[in-house]
């Protein structure tokens with residue numbers, strides 16, 4: 001039975017540093033504990049589950065619950081799975097990867113510079129390689145981020161969107177239409193599809209957590225949802241993954257866990273993503289055609305009281321081909337104050353975390369990735 005939760009006062013601004021620090025330190029401690037954990041000599045084979053979600057679109061609750069149960073099994077172990085038959089048209093996915101390539105290859109440095117991440121207080125725009133870093137390593141990736149706008153939402157939204165810093169100024173920086181004709185329209189098409197899929201998945205997450213299916217609906221009316229286009233150059237000295245090789249000096253993206261609720265990842269045919277398995281072994285997560293990779297992120301772990309596991313992962317392009325990927329980081333509405341879910345609290349497992357506004361949590365995590373905090377929300 002759920003025990004009554006004693007809730008401390010809800011933080012109202014970034015000035016409440018205790019909650020802010022708690023979020024940052026908690027995430028750092030989690031990453032370190034996953035990276036340094038030496039598992040007992042278990043050689044249990046670990047396979048990343050592939051979940052066909054076609055019957056989650058059925059009108060039968062039993063069918064939907066059956067998919068949710070598979071999601072629950074994955075989230076309580078590795079927090080990482082593939083989904084197939086997700087309903088997003090495959091040509092839309094192929095176009096998106098093509099657009100990622102067009103963005104990185106056809107814009108010149110001056111055009112990219114005009115959209116530099118440093119112009120944005122909310123983390124949107126172009127990330128030159130090495131501008132952001134997880135652990136101070138020089139990362140080879142180059143990126144471009146954009147977030148929620150009502151124009152990207154098929155539902156039109158409810159007009160209440162707030163950025164991570166609580167403002168409602170337009171955070172996105174787009175290339176000019178004449179520089180990259182059709183780019184915005186293709187981003188809109190992809191984003192709106194992913195937004196609907198993410199809302200659908202949140203309903204499955206609700207069922208998986210023994211909550212009413214519509215539990216998260218009102219929290220995702222104007223959600224935080226960031227698309228990141230990523231480019232990783234080919235390896236200078238290609239060599240396939242083996243359990244004994246390390247991240248090497250050509251780290252694409254350092255070991256980390258994602259910040260928001262969950263991530264839906266689309267990637268090109270070239271591998272490179274590696275995840276830390278439940279027994280703390282680096283394990284490649286190769287592309288599965290037609291799928292999205294789903295991983296639980298830190299905010300979901302927090303709000304499930306640690307029941308759902310946030311997956312530590314990294315990218316090392318060990319191949320002679322370049323790699324493109326497009327993660328979609330999905331959150332609840334950034335102005336939503338989130339408390340531990342009642343179904344994840346019991347007398348044996350009391351709430352571990354104070355309530356926090358979703359945007360505040362993400363802002364704190366994000367400001368840690370750039371030297372001096374990148375000026376986010378300042």
Ligand SMILES: O=C(O)CCC(=O)C(=O)O
Pocket residue numbers: 228230253258265267272273313315325326327
């Ligand atoms: O490029 C990838 O495959 C993963 C990207 C990622 O983990 C991230 O951007 O957080």
Ligand SMILES: [Fe+2]
Pocket residue numbers: 256257258313
């Ligand atoms: Fe990630």
